[in-house]
Amino acid sequence: MRGVVVQVGSTASGSPSQAFELELEKRLLEIGLVEGAQVEILHEGFIGRDPIAVRVDSVCVALRRHEANAVIVASETPEPRVLAGG
Secondary structure, three states: OEEEEEEEOOOOOOOOOHHHHHHHHHHHHHOOOOOOOEEEEEEEOOOOOOOEEEEEOOEEEEEOHHHHOOEEEEEOOOOOEEOOOO
16 A cells, blocks of 8 residues: 555544553654655564554654554545555
8 A cells, every 4th residue: 555644643632542642643753654755555464464564755664553543644545544554
């Protein structure tokens, strides 16, 4: 899957794990998963499809599935999807 990052994080107010979500969003932004970044899934692990190897612009990173689920990507399909795709 290839696409462009549309949104990072799910910081809904009142969430029981809001501090964790804010920290995750901060880490994802630091590694380059910012709005407008080009992303491509390169490989998924064999057991539970975890971790996921992702190219972000010209950098390759590995993400856990729950981290990738915090990234909304606009792909070739008409509607935005989460990076983990499921």
